[in-house]
Amino acid sequence: MRQRNARHEAIREIVRSRYIHTQRDLVEELATRGFVCTQATISRDISDMGLRKLTEGVYILAEDVHLQRIVSDLVLDVVLANNLVVVKTETGSAQAVAAALDAADLPLLLGSIAGDDTILIIAQDEERAKAFKAAVNKLKVQ
Amino acid sequence: MRQRNARHEAIREIVRSRYIHTQRDLVEELATRGFVCTQATISRDISDMGLRKLTEGVYILAEDVHLQRIVSDLVLDVVLANNLVVVKTETGSAQAVAAALDAADLPLLLGSIAGDDTILIIAQDEERAKAFKAAVNKLKVQ
DNA sequence: CAGTATAACGCATAATTATAGAAAATATAT
């Protein structure tokens, strides 16, 4: 019964790393990590942790809802140029998106400059720029 | 069976005017308007019309999702001064919110000016300013 | 330590939503 905290931690890690559509998915994923429990327990965990199921049918951490919505609603495209990432947004939205990205702990970026509909992000190297692009695209559910 | 189009129209009107949490709610609301059908039919209507159920548990028209999310995520407060409406937003988000409000057909505003975290909206008169404030607040689910 | 309170859990089942399949209504073709 002292599983609970560790299980919650595992759930956080799971929903961030893959798309979980149903509570049964989560039961199975947890089982592979040694956390055996029923759907009823997961239902309560989800309630306790404040997990949300997006309109797109995927569970997400409460703290990620804001960033996910901003990105889904306002980001149009993400392109790379070596270690630079260029994010195109809806007109007038670049500042809002940049603020949300900065506030998130995507620990990959050195800094960013936001104009009207474009954000320029400087990453340490090309690899991290790619990782950042992938992270943003993962947020664009729908 | 020629009910379908009229029923869809009624559904649009209902979900815009009140908070519908379940399909059974909608069945009952439709019944009071003379549209008798089962939950199964509503499930298909919702699918056909592209209605979404927000993470907050309320159904919404597909075309309202964007505006609703923008307002829920970025608008902090709405205050009145006679026929003026001042909308406070997250830092850097005023342009994005103003664009979304302009694009929506809330036919109440004469014009708007957006700064960094503030939008000033000029309405024809105090009554319409109040109506506009109410409309924006209704979009702020939760 | 025993006794009691609280928290976590599973089982069974309720509540909500989706769908397969048949029937009825409507449209189209002959």
Next chain:
DNA sequence: ATATATTTTCTATAATTATGCGTTATACTG
């Protein structure tokens, strides 16, 4: 009109999620 095809609907049921209740584990008190 009659026959055929398509659309809309309902019934029944599956799939998913939530919850009442009893049980067990853990914490707390004296």
